[in-house]
Amino acid sequence: MKEIEPQLADALRQQLERIPSLEIQSIDRDWDLRTSPDTPGPRADILARVKMADRDITLICEVKEPGYPRQVRGAIDQLYAYMARYQTRAEADVIVPLVAATWLSPESRNICAEAKMGWLDLAGNCRIAFDGVFIERETTEKPKPVARSFRAVFSPKAGQVLRTLLRDPTHAWKVADLAEAAGVSLGHVSNVRTALRDREWATVDDEGLHLTAPDALLDSWRTSYEPVRGRRSFWYTILHGRQLEDTLLEALNRPDTEEHAMLGGLSAAQWLAPYMRSNMTTLYAATTIMPELIEALKLKPSKSGANVEIIEPDDPAIFKERVDIPGAPPVSSPVLTYLDLSHLDDRGHEAAEHLREKLLKWH
Template sequence: MKEVELQLAGALRQQLEKIPSIEIRSIVAEAELKTNRSMPVQRPDVLAQLCVHDREVTLICEVKELAYPRQIRQAIDTLSVYMARSENRANHENMVGLVAASWLSPESREICAQAGMGWIDLAGNCRIAFDGVFIERETAERPKPAARNYRAVFSPKAGQVLRTLLRDPARAWKVTELAETSDVSLGHVSNVRSALRDREWGIVDNEGLHLTAPDALLDAWRDSYEQVRGKRTSWYSVLHGRQWEEALREELRGPQIEGHAMLGGLSAAQWLAPYMRGNTTTLYADTSVMPQLIDVLKLKPTKSGANVEIIEPDDPAILKERVEIAGAPPVSSPVLTYLDLSRLDDRGREAADHLREKLLKWH
């Protein structure tokens, strides 16, 4: 934290130096304040003493290394308590609270705005307002460590837990049963539970963990989604139309293939929530059944003119979450299908929105 505090103190100075009317008396990080024994032990993480139009102004910053909504509210509470302390009441009107972090998401910035607090981060986002001074800047840039932390909740293992939760968002889950149903370790479930609470997408009560903002969770997952990792190959099949559909239906439901292959992407959406047809059939398949699929579906590898794409996922857990529809081949789950469609072109994203409206609408 000491290094982050010093970096944010420097970032604050850079922003304030842009305003000619501000005289900067001092900007000090808590790490430096603690070395001065004449000062109180409990101090802001970053303290800036300014003079603006002959008026003394104090900026107090609470730094959070993790800056999810839950931590942001804690920072705001800390700032409010500090500003209300008896020794600070006389100067309360001259004090401005700021939440500071390596990176603040738009949701976190909105929480600060609603609480009447400013903010600053190392990516360049800031909002500092006092005495006719107004500095506001937004950037799409994210520091790499912050971006990694932000995406961690959507890792493949975490995704198994999230898809389980999204199948029935209103249900409360105990850690043990959620781990068993999702086929992950207790540690993974605990990490996901903490991440959901930090981001205010879920709560934990006496009944267990349940989602409180499934739509916000799905929005964030869509925006951070990376395609399923695995080997991707292109094929051409001479089978077409009804003959192709019957071969898919019969083969993917057959005793040797069942549970090891399913339709994905637009091919799955065609059965889940029909909107548009793709020119290519997308299949998720376990490596072990590839020889049989190639034989029965009459597939030939090709670099151009492919009408079949097969993805052999590194983590075959998604195959266990397939959906069975009467009269159809097995297909990928609605959540996975939605995420896959969201990575396509405009028409694909329209198909994603249609599927979400039909199958992923919660109240």
């Protein structure tokens, strides 16, 4: 028995109690749907019987955990089987199928709607419709365990895998090859692969893992994105214009700074997909090369009037994906730059979408 069944049974009762014309007769869990004692059959996770006027209504609820699109499609198939079997018993005038979970994403709810199924989750999302009864509620809230699980697919380690996949979404990856390319363990790749399949952003066949919905993946990542963790400091330099660009080009391409420093944010976007200029130069830099950068760029600490921001990332893996552009300083990858821009102000959002249009189009 699924641990969340009692909570979902209570949630279903609360929704049904909102309709004064309904008389709740019973709400049971793990209900046997056999047509006879000698005939094997499935068991419904939750079965509710209600009366409305002189009509008997049965709600059959299939619980899935987690409630991602792949699991929801499995629940829908199971509900079709339940309905076919239960209708032979002629015990209800109306049979209402429901998919239930701790949390159902908008994508999962859309799948239910297309299949003409209702849904229910513990976050408060609900759609139950039958015989003139219509209950629908949507919320942006997620239960805390679900929110943690949802963000886990975009953790720093998982992000290394996702950025590798997004560099060429058409490429088919074996687990070992993807782990090596992303610089993570086989276990991390396996976890990401499962998460992508559950959300229907990828498929797996004999050739390997195929990313099938890169835009949906990037949209969700943008929504859940947390800026790169690390120490942020602000500085002032007297260098500007072409002099600053030339100094950055030289300083970031020296042997001791290779794979240890790069432009980020709007400063990277200016070279990847120019849209707007910023008075602030943003750099990602390893702590070990900070003294060299401070000297080369003539930096002075500044609490006000700063024109240089330096981020010393906790995870140096992002430097492995830096992009080298002829005649320009090295910059952060298009995906990382896009995500960083998306969390700036409105103008930053515009720059992000401009970069996405130029460099992150796959169809």
